Amino acid sequence: MxxxxxxxxxxxxxxxxxxxxxxxxxxxxxxxxxxxxxxxxxxxxxxxxxxxxxxxxxxxxxVGRPTPLHYANNLSDELGGARIYLKNEGQAHTGAxxxxxxxxxxxxxxxxxxxxxxxxxxxxxxxxxxxxxxxxxxxxxxxxxxxxxxxxxxxxxxxxxxxxxxxxxxxxxxxxxxxxxxxxxxxxxxxxxxxxxxxxxxxxxxxxxxxxRDFQSIIGIEVSEQIQEYIGENKKPDYLVACVGGGSNAIGLFNAFLDDPEVHMIGVEAGGRDVTKPGEHATRLANNSKVGVIDGYKSYFLQDDQGNVESTHSISAGLDYAGIGPEHAYLHSVGRVEYTSVSDEEARAAFTKLSRSEGIIPALESAHAVAHALKLAPELSSDKNIVVNISGRGDKDLFIVNEKLNAKINN
Amino acid sequence: MPRSITEQIKLAKQENRMALMTHVVMGYPSLEDTRQRVLLMVQAGVDIIELQLPFSDPLADGPIITVANQTAVKNGVTIKQCMDLATELSSQVEIPLQWVGYYNTVFNYGIEKFIKDSRRAGIQAFTFPDLPIDEEPYEHFFELASLAGIPVIQLVSLITPVERLKEINKLAHSYIYCVARFGVTGTDSKMSDEIVSYLQKVRKYVTVPLAVGFGISQPQHIRDLRDSADVVVVGSALLNLSLPELKDQIQTLCAAL
CATH class of the missing domain: 3.40.50.1100 (Rossmann fold)
Incomplete structure (x- = not known):
């Protein structure tokens, strides 16, 4: 049920x-x-x-819900580890x-x-x-x-x-x-x-x-039903992976499974160009930022020594934010969800990879989640499964990806 | 040594006038300018000065004060420097100086250390608009500040319900700051009759003096408030005046009190 x-x-x-x-x-x-x-x-x-x-x-x-949960067979076969499923929120009306x-x-x-x-x-x-x-x-x-x-x-x-x-x-x-x-x-x-x-x-x-969170929880509710078609009745996914800017798509995927301790959850933050340099990334939890009170709530924020908000960088505008939703801060502090980061470069590579192997062009935000799944899947056995939230489609990133690709060609 | 805010308001009352509170952003455009500005304000007849601790994301302030905050932050102004300047100013003035700012500054500095250092710097009150009474059970800031003898000023607005006014009044000390219009700090609005009737309503439930701010820039604004407020606050309208202009403008405003 x-x-x-x-x-x-x-x-x-x-x-x-x-x-x-x-x-x-x-x-x-x-x-x-x-x-x-x-x-x-x-x-x-x-x-x-x-x-x-x-x-x-x-x-x-x-909106066109439910959005599909798609088995990424090409990607899974190529990586040779856990089976990867893509929850494609890019199919929702307006593309995310x-x-x-x-x-x-x-x-x-x-x-x-x-x-x-x-x-x-x-x-x-x-x-x-x-x-x-x-x-x-x-x-x-x-x-x-x-x-x-x-x-x-x-x-x-x-x-x-x-x-x-x-x-x-x-x-x-x-x-x-x-x-x-x-x-x-x-x-x-x-x-x-x-x-x-x-x-x-x-x-x-x-x-x-x-x-x-409550409105977004439809994502996880749908996944919990849809995954059964692939892995059997009443079975739960082993891993959930989502990118985290403020954290709406991630909490939307996670929430329906928070009380199932066997489901591992990973939030992927923007590692930007360099996670060790202020202003060059947007990793709040994976990089031990400070607790603060900004924008009306208490959470982890990237701040300088005076408590001013630090500037951030990410290839994806949607992850380029110094704070993180308070429930994520809490889930991090109690150890329920693991938080990690991937770099701009890794996200961009994952963007290309997913496009070519699965015919799905993800938003650069979502490409961060894909990039982590690319690392995680080969470490797991083939009886494990990973659900990756493709929070949006990549159309909007045409110019930024093209610019980066062009720069690469020119170099 | 500065007087307390309560004493200063009483003094103005004895002179049969409202008190004038003005505002500076610490370190905007420079700490030296702030020092001169404060001393000039005192000389020109201001009763209370709000010293704003600069913060990168001042969500209750309008564009003028926001830019001033962000400029000071960009200039690298530290809270320690603000404490030092306040200490110096307190030794030279008799009117009360108070902090205004955002709670993250306090939280980041360390609540107890902030209160202790502010006390040492001669600060007479705190206003942190993003710390409503509802968060007091989690933060204990009002409690710790009041133990150190520094009142925490609260704000009320046109839409604060009566029940909330009563709750706010329970923790009130020195004065309550009435936000005179919707919106953030700025200089573009007119004072309205609605504000006068609002102040009369607030007066029924509040036992401390009333300060009115947000949108006050003209002598006429001040005259309109004469029967309904104890303190008028002029902020953004003075922020970008040169020192000679500032002196003239304050004297004009003082004449309207």
Missing amino acids: SKELFFKTQYEPDENGHFGEFGGRYVPELLMPVLIELEQAYKKAIQDESFLADIKKVFKNF HKINHCVGQALLAKRMGKKRIIAETGAGQHGIAAATVAAKFGFSCTVHMGAVDAKRQAPNVFWMQQLGAEVKIVEHGTKTLKDAVTSALQDWIGDPAESYYLLGSALGPHPYPMMV
Whole structure:
């Protein structure tokens, strides 16, 4: 019997949104009433069967769920170890898992009577998904995006605008996701009554980490059903591998299995160009960053000695973030999930590898998970299996991959 | 030695006026400029000065103060340097100086050490807008600061419900900071009648003086608040003025108190 959305695990937060020492609601007083209202509206909605029914209907008919779980036979045969399965969230409408929490939050915002959706975006996938649900469910939409991200993900800016969203380019700070988050929060502080802040990952102040996780948990729920077709009834996967920026796709895959101790879970962070140099990577957990309180929640953040947020680097905009969702911080601290990293170069190689061996072009974010699976599979016996979350498809990365490939040819 | 904030507000009351609180970002554009700016503000008649500890991601501040924070961070300003400058200033001024900033700065510095060093530096109060009372059971910051005799100032907003106002009042000391309009710090908005009625509502549930800030830049704003606030806060509007402009502007604002 598979789980239903909004199930609980042993890793739930307390009533103030603290996962162990992490999480919470470290926000200005202006936002407190709004967050409390949101939490109450969410709790009420998940008690209402029609909310679940609405989500399931939109997941099926609009998003195109369930997304396939595909046996990567060519890759598995070539590597000669564990069998690799790919959960292809790239097949979801808009091309990535982000649509899952966008649908859930848009339906909630509708129930709350909100008129405008505010979102931040790194890679642009969340922004596209937010603009999409805004169009579908009748909201106006403002997407905040760092200028650096907007440049490297220019097609997504164009598509967001086509979907009717206003894209607000953030020109201050590092001009990446962290500045987009700050800018979006500032926008929300300025218009709390009419607007809904549609947060794009399992992070930020309570109740977002819990709420985004719950909507994303559909990924793991589907995997737990789909894997049985390949490995037998009531069997669980041995390994789950997902990339971790803020951590929404990873927690979405992991959550349904957290209470199954036999399932190993690995979160893959962006190793960038050099994990030993500040500003050259975005590995928070695998690289022992410090606990801090930033962007409204307590977690591990890459910071300098004064507690200022350090700049980060990753080939993938979606992993290029100094913090990590509080539940991941907690799962790391209690040892439930293992966190590791792969470099830009490894991710790029995995991108090419998966494209050629399986006919699936992954997002560069997801290519990080693939890169780790390429290392892991040969170390395991052939009776083991690994589920890799392909959180999004690679179309959006055309220019960045092409640029890198070109540079290689020219050298 | 600086007076306490409570004494300073009382002093202003005896002169039958509101108190004026101004703001600087430590190390913006340089620590030396901050030093001169603070001394000039004191000379021009300011009652309380908020010294902002620079932080890379100041989520409750608007673009003007955000850029100032990020510039100071980029210049490599350390909290230790801020403590040293506060110590020096405290020995020269009689009005209260207080920290304003973001909680990660405190958390990273070490909560107890931060409180101890701030006390030594003559700091009279703390405002950390991203530390709401709900996190106090986890952080114990109000408790530790109050043991050291430093009040933690709380903020309320136009949408803070009455029940919450009562809770906030329980931990209130020196004054409560009322955010006068929606949005982050900035200079572009008008004061509204809504704000006056909001302040009257807050007054019913709050037993300490009221400070009003966010969006105040003109003498008329100050005159509009005369019957409803005890302290007016002018921040962003002064941040990028040259020293001579700053002096003139503060004197103009003081005349409206």
